[in-house]
Every structure is written in structure tokens, then in C-alpha cells.
Amino acid sequence: MKRLALLCLLLPMLAVPAHALRCGTRVVTDGDRDFAVRERCGEPFYVDQFTSVSVRGADGPLETQIEDVYDVWYYNFGPRRLMVRLLFLNGRLQREETLGYGVxxxxxxxxxxxxxxxxxxxxxxxxxxxxxxxxxxxxANVRRDGLGNERYTPVRVEEWTYDFGDKRLLRVLTLQNGRLQDISAEGR
Structure with missing residues (x-):
């Protein structure tokens, strides 16, 4: 009876989180290193990267700047499964986001x-x-706390142009920080 009670207490700790990404029989969870995720899930079909910088002791005798590197990986598992966006901070998985159906x-x-x-x-x-x-x-947006600490956060504005061939207008997409903001049409 004591063993059964102990087993019941340990099972929840061994269970895989419901939101964990499954790549075949392998599981990916927050905190995993990027190389382990690549080993389990393969190469992402698209990768984006950006950085932010924290400054401690600005305008003081010793200023320390710390750069954080964010990698965003996208996985497509086909039209019957949702695509997945993984956000890594300095090589460790921070967040998983499910997107629309794959292709x-x-x-x-x-x-x-x-x-x-x-x-x-x-x-x-x-x-x-x-x-x-x-x-x-x-x-970049700069936040200062008045105590010599600053955080530089990039604002990435991108313009993507799609050309679908003869007699059609060019389509120009504006993205901010990796998200669609606007679509416009332009003549050739």
C-alpha cells in the first residue's frame, strides 16, 4: 500500500507536460538546449534571430553590457498538424507557440x-x-530605470516584396518584430 501511494505521488512528476512538443517519440520542453531540440526534431524550415542588450552601471565608473541572443525556429509537420514556433534565449528553449496548419x-x-x-x-x-x-x-527602444540600468530592445521593421509574375501587382508586406502589420499593392 505504501509503495502504491509513493508511486501515485511520483507519477505526476514523471508525466510530460500537455503543452510539450512531440517530435516522433521524442519530447521537447522549456529549458532544453537548441542542439537537443535539433537532434529530436530535425532542422527547422525557417530561422529568425535578434538580440537585446542590457546595460548595468550606465554613466558610472564601470558599465557592463550583456547581449541576449534570441533564436526563433519554425517547424512544419505537414497539413494535418499545426506548425510550431520555438523561441530560444541564449540557446535554451523559452517558449513554444502553435500556429496555423502546416503545408x-x-x-x-x-x-x-x-x-x-x-x-x-x-x-x-x-x-x-x-x-x-x-x-x-x-x-531600438531604450528603457532606463534611473539607477544606471538600461535595456535596449530592437524593433525590427521589415519590408518583404512578393512578385507573382506577369500582369500582377507586386505585393509588399510590412512586418514588425516578425509579425505581419500590413499588406499593400504596388505597380511594377
Whole structure:
């Protein structure tokens, strides 16, 4: 009876979280290193990267700057499963986000008119493929606490241009921090 009670207490600790990503029979959870995730799930179909910088002791005798590197990986598991966006901070998995349904072939399901604001960059690549051209503009928001500490957070503004061939307008997508903000049409 004591063994059964002990087993009942230990089982919840051994259970896999309901939100954990499963790659075949392997499980990926928050805190896993990027190389372990790649080993379990394979190569992502799209990767994005950005950084932020924290400053301690600004304007003092000793200033320390710490750069954090964020990697965003996108996985497509086919049209019957949801795509997954994984956010890594300095090589460790921080967050998993499920997206829309995957595609059979990258770029074969493009309907820009159906993409809502907030669609992730990886979803756009999955549905429409790589854009014909990209233009980037980088800005930063700086937060200061008045005690010599600052945090520089990038604001990434991207312009992606899609060219669908003869007699059609160019479509220009504006993304901010990896999310769709606007779609416009331009003449050739």
C-alpha cells in the first residue's frame, strides 16, 4: 500500500507536460538546449534571430553590457498538424507557440489576402515561400530605470516584396518584430 501511494505521488512528476512538443517519440520542453531540440526534431524550415542588450552601471565608473541572443525556429509537420514556433534565449528553449496548419510543400499555399495582421514571419514563408526582395530597418527602444540600468530592445521593421509574375501587382508586406502589420499593392 505504501509503495502504491509513493508511486501515485511520483507519477505526476514523471508525466510530460500537455503543452510539450512531440517530435516522433521524442519530447521537447522549456529549458532544453537548441542542439537537443535539433537532434529530436530535425532542422527547422525557417530561422529568425535578434538580440537585446542590457546595460548595468550606465554613466558610472564601470558599465557592463550583456547581449541576449534570441533564436526563433519554425517547424512544419505537414497539413494535418499545426506548425510550431520555438523561441530560444541564449540557446535554451523559452517558449513554444502553435500556429496555423502546416503545408505539404513550402510556398504552395499562398493567399496574401487571407493573412491577418499578426501572422508570423515563419507562417508567411510556409504559405508563400521566400519573398523576391527584403528590406530591413532596425530601431531600438531604450528603457532606463534611473539607477544606471538600461535595456535596449530592437524593433525590427521589415519590408518583404512578393512578385507573382506577369500582369500582377507586386505585393509588399510590412512586418514588425516578425509579425505581419500590413499588406499593400504596388505597380511594377
Amino acid at each position: 505539404t510543400t513550402i510556398g504552395d499555399s499562398c493567399n496574401l489576402d487571407a493573412l491577418p495582421a499578426g501572422t508570423s514571419a515563419g507562417e508567411i514563408i510556409a504559405y508563400c515561400g521566400e519573398p523576391a526582395a527584403r528590406r530591413n530597418q532596425r530601431r
